Amino acid sequence: MGYTVNGTELETDAEGYLLEPDYGDEIVQVIAAAEGIALTDDHWKVVNYLRDEYREHGHTPNFRAMLKGLEDVLPGCDSKALYALFPTGPAKQGAKVAGLPQPLGKGGY
Numbered sequence: 001m002g003y004t005v006n007g008t009e010l011e012t013d014a015e016g017y018l019l020e021p022d023y024g025d026e027i028v029q030v031i032a033a034a035e036g037i038a039l040t041d042d043h044w045k046v047v048n049y050l051r052d053e054y055r056e057h058g059h060t061p062n063f064r065a066m067l068k069g070l071e072d073v074l075p076g077c078d079s080k081a082l083y084a085l086f087p088t089g090p091a092k093q094g095a096k097v098a099g100l101p102q103p104l105g106k107g108g109y
Helices: 024-033 040-059 063-069 079-085 090-097
Strands: 003-007 008-011
Touching: 003 024, 024 040, 024 090, 040 063, 040 079, 040 090, 063 079, 063 090, 079 090
Parallel strands: none
Antiparallel strands: 003 008
C-alpha cells in the first residue's frame, strides 16, 4: 500500500506508515482521508507537534509524553479529546496522519 501525492507514489510499510517522513501538507490530507478523518485546526496542531518532535528527537513521543507535550499547544486537552481526534490511538494514528514513520514500541519513546 502506498499513497500518491502530486503523481508520486510514497512507500509505506504493511500498516500504511510512510517509510520516510514527508512534511508536506498534501500527505496529511491524503492519509487523513484514507483514515476517515476530517481535519480540523486541532488535528493540524497535533500533526505539527508530532512533526516537530520527530525532527528534534528522531521519533515521536508515546501517548503519555504526547499528552504532556501538547499542554502548551492545546490547553485543556485530555486523553478523551485526543482519542476524539485520532480514534485508533493518538500516538500511532497521529504519527501516521502526520506523514511520519511508524512509532517505536507502543507509540513512541
